Amino acid sequence: MSSSASPSPDGAAERPQERLHPQEHTHLQEHFDRTIAKDQRIEPRDWMPEGYRKTLVRQIAQHAHSEIIGMQPEGDWITRAPSLRRKAILFAKVQDEAGHGLYLYSAAETLGADRQDLTERLIEGRQKYSSIFNYPTPTFADVGVIGWFVDGAAICNQVPLCRSSYGPYARAMVRVCKEESFHQRQGYELLMTMMRGTEEQRAMVQDAVDRWWWPSLMMFGPPDEDSPNSAQSMAWRIKRHSNDELRQKFVDMTVPQAEKLGVTLPDPELRWNEERGQHDFGRPDFTELMRVIKGDGPCNAERVGRRRTAHEEGAWVREAAAAHAAKQARREEKEHAA
Numbered sequence: 369m370s371s372s373a374s375p376s377p378d379g380a381a382e383r384p385q386e387r388l389h390p391q392e393h394t395h396l397q398e399h400f401d402r403t404i405a406k407d408q409r410i411e412p413r414d415w416m417p418e419g420y421r422k423t424l425v426r427q428i429a430q431h432a433h434s435e436i437i438g439m440q441p442e443g444d445w446i447t448r449a450p451s452l453r454r455k456a457i458l459f460a461k462v463q464d465e466a467g468h469g470l471y472l473y474s475a476a477e478t479l480g481a482d483r484q485d486l487t488e489r490l491i492e493g494r495q496k497y498s499s500i501f502n503y504p505t506p507t508f509a510d511v512g513v514i515g516w517f518v519d520g521a522a523i524c525n526q527v528p529l530c531r532s533s534y535g536p537y538a539r540a541m542v543r544v545c546k547e548e549s550f551h552q553r554q555g556y557e558l559l560m561t562m563m564r565g566t567e568e569q570r571a572m573v574q575d576a577v578d579r580w581w582w583p584s585l586m587m588f589g590p591p592d593e594d595s596p597n598s599a600q601s602m603a604w605r606i607k608r609h610s611n612d613e614l615r616q617k618f619v620d621m622t623v624p625q626a627e628k629l630g631v632t633l634p635d636p637e638l639r640w641n642e643e644r645g646q647h648d649f650g651r652p653d654f655t656e657l658m659r660v661i662k663g664d665g666p667c668n669a670e671r672v673g674r675r676r677t678a679h680e681e682g683a684w685v686r687e688a689a690a691a692h693a694a695k696q697a698r699r700e701e702k703e704h705a706a
């Protein structure tokens with residue numbers, strides 16, 4: 369944590385009270401509002417309302433935590449992948465997720481958050497991560513379905529975030545989305561291969577589809593009428609579409625892909641609505657979403673426990689890196705003085 373900041377309950381370091389003349393504050397607020405209205409970017413050095421900064425730290429930290437926790441369900445299959453090719457692909461994908469987490473923690477740092485502090489908030493259950501990563505991966509078909517559904521949902525949600533009003537977040541999303549597209553295709557290609565295989569493999573794919581469909585729809589968050597953050601986040605252009613709009617987009621994108629693959633999506637209410645030009649679909653069980661978010665999903669304890677162990681076991685690496693950086697700085701100081 370920087371010396372000019374002190375901890376606040378949400379991980380967004382509290383900035384020292386700015387002693388601004390009320391007129392100056394009004395001027396800065398007007399400039400901020402104009403920048404947002406013109407669809408231009410807010411950058412780290414720009415003045416921003418405290419609520420805007422805290423909302424970004426909340427969303428970006430949650431997003432970073434999701435990428436890091438999200439390595440676990442698929443990572444479990446690296447040692448058991450059925451071929452060298454599948455192992456190499458999965459390795460690359462899980463590594464990409466680590467990279468996404470790191471860009472996102474860096475983006476949160478530009479807002480004054482501290483990475484160590486954010487990690488501690490995650491493992492103490494004070495910050496959230498996506499509900500989707502609290503479901504188990506009992507078969508290799510789960511790896512394919514995560515790529516198809518979860519990365520597909522991530523693309524729907526994150527492509528609009530490339531136009532988010534905060535510069536570092538929007539720019540991180542460009543790279544992340546390119547990689548998510550590759551992830552989605554690898555998942556779909558894996559499922560295509562399995563569907564061309566044996567009866568048992570086809571049944572495995574259908575079973576994974578049945579288990580992941582509803583949790584994937586829940587990834588988009590509560591319905592719009594129960595989403596406390598959406599209105600303000602959309603006014604600030606942090607979020608560009610509502611949770612329900614993105615859920616609809618995902619359904620419309622996925623239905624033809626399911627048909628081509630030869631699987632059935634487990635929703636008896638799913639049908640094309642000619643009038644709306646979109647699919648009608650059933651309502652996800654949002655009480656399950658809330659239960660999982662609160663920590664009571666099938667794998668919450670396992671996921672957070674593993675993250676805690678990894679963090680504790682990595683303490684010596686952080687200490688060694690800090691000692692090396694301090695030594696380097698002392699050497700440079702000496703060289704300057706000489």
Ligand code: BYC
Binds near residue numbers: 435498519597601607
């Ligand atoms: N899970 O007012 P709302 C990936 C929380 S990584 C858990 O609608 P908001 C990938 C929400 O935080 C996928 N919590 O909130 C990685 C809020 O609680 P707080 C992650 C959820 O922020 C590896 C409360 O419920 N993607 O793709 O306007 C492998 C009320 O919700 C969930 C991102 O993080 C949930 N599903 O909208 C493969 C994308 N839904 O914080 C793939 C960026 C809601 O007020 N994030 N909550 O205590 C977003 O777009 C938005 O934060 C959300 C929620 C749409 C998720």
